[in-house]
Amino acid sequence: MDFNPCMKHKVVRKAVRMFAEAELGPIAHDIDRDARFPWEVVEKMRPLQFFGLQAPRAYGGAEMDSISYAIAIEEVSRVSAAMGLCLTVHNSVGVYPIVRFGTEEQKRRFLPAMTRGERIGAFCLTEANAGSDAGGVETTAVRDGSDFVLNGTKIFVTNGGCCGAALIFAITDPQNPQRSAGVFVVEKDTPGFTVGEIEDLCGMRANPVSSLFLEECRVPETNLLGRPGDGIRIGLTALDTGRIGVAAQALGIAQAAFEDTVRYSKERQQFRKPISSFQTIQNYLADMTTEIDASRLLLYRACAMKDSGRPFGAEAAMAKLYCSATATRVTNLAVQVHGGYGYSKEYDVERYFRDAKVTEIYEGTSEIQRMVIARAVLAQRT
Ligand SMILES: Cc1cc2nc3c(=O)[nH]c(=O)nc-3n(C[C@H](O)[C@H](O)[C@H](O)COP(=O)(O)OP(=O)(O)OC[C@H]3O[C@@H](n4cnc5c(N)ncnc54)[C@H](O)[C@@H]3O)c2cc1C
Secondary structure, three states: OOOOHHHHHHHHHHHHHHHHHHOOOOOHHHHHHHOOOOOOHHHHHHHHHHHOOOOHHHOOOOOOHHHHHHHHHHHHHHHHHHHHHHHHHHHHHHEEEHHOOHHHHHHHHHHHOOOOOOOEEEEEEOOOEEEEEEHOOOOOEEEEOOOOEEEEEEEEOOOOEEEEEEEEEEEOOOOOOHHHEEEEEEEEOOOOOEEEEOOOOOOOOOOOOOOEEEEEEEEEEEHOOOOOOOHHHHHHHHHHHHHHHHHHHHHHHHHHHHHHHHHHHOOOOEEEEEEOOOOHHHHHHHHHHHHHHHHHHHHHHHHHHHHHOOHHHHHHEEEEHHHHHHHHHHHHHHOOOOOOHHOOOOOOHHHHHHHHHHOOOOOOOOHHHHHHHHHHHHHOOO
């Protein structure tokens, strides 16, 4: 077992870190304050393949392995978690389901514009009555000749306000919702597809999370991924990959909070000494770095299992559960070590603290991750 990063992964980390620090670093605070999506950075990310991190080269992607992907998300999120959120949702639950479940015709039609970042992806499962219970989807897709007509409202859609292609979960038979759910690719300019209000969120404020409305929204049957009834399977498969991305995002936030805390604890003097000389502060730093290391190992194991073709759903759930809890604990300690300044918007730890919490909520809450993990444990032969 080799725990040293290989040259390829070192290069990805260095390149993404340099880009993120140069392009997102100077604006990360302001885009959070103003709840502004940074289109100017998207422009610069497009030619660098940030929008096709793992997509096949044939469709314009960079075809990265999963550890490289996790490193890229981690490094962007270390500087701007909201932009990390945009990329992880686009790549892992926007592009990936089309790569995995799309026909050749669908891949050719949808992927190039998505991997070029001209159409940012969104994943639209959640509704007012369908949160943790994906089987509660009420949006309908009624067949009309060779089209489907969609009606319904999606809420909490990451990238909602900037998306060009939305994967919409809808039921084709209201009498049999579980077995009739399908996933439809709906492009932004389709009549009947409208973006609602942008959510006024606690964190991740630079991502335009919004509701989406579908009113008599007509799409050809060739926009359906798989068959009616495949929706839940496609959704759960996408979320396994998505959880790797959220874990990486949480890890990036925790890493940023830790680095700022080490620096601050050496600079801040109380009782005529740097606060880093106090044993309690050292204990906090030790706990933070240990949890970050453990998180990283769990995450990279899930990535390695995915790339070796083995089942990785439980490992991705463990990584997401642990990395998100780490992000919450580490950012909480970061604020504590910064004292009153940590509670002020003058310091970035306040933003990390707000951004971290939601990693325990979206793409399956921590309670749902525990259900996934426990199911795998109980299915094992003793
Ligand atoms: C910023 C943000 C971005 C988001 N982006 C997206 C997106 O892009 N696409 C999308 O589809 N959704 C998105 N979501 C929605 C998110 O995935 C849901 O909020 C999440 O799945 C939880 O659903 P809910 O909010 O309805 O909570 P509920 O399902 O109502 O859960 C409430 C509480 O009950 C617990 N609970 C529920 N069921 C069980 C159970 N069986 N056992 C134990 N505990 C349980 C939950 O863990 C939670 O603590 C986003 C949410 C936020 C806040």
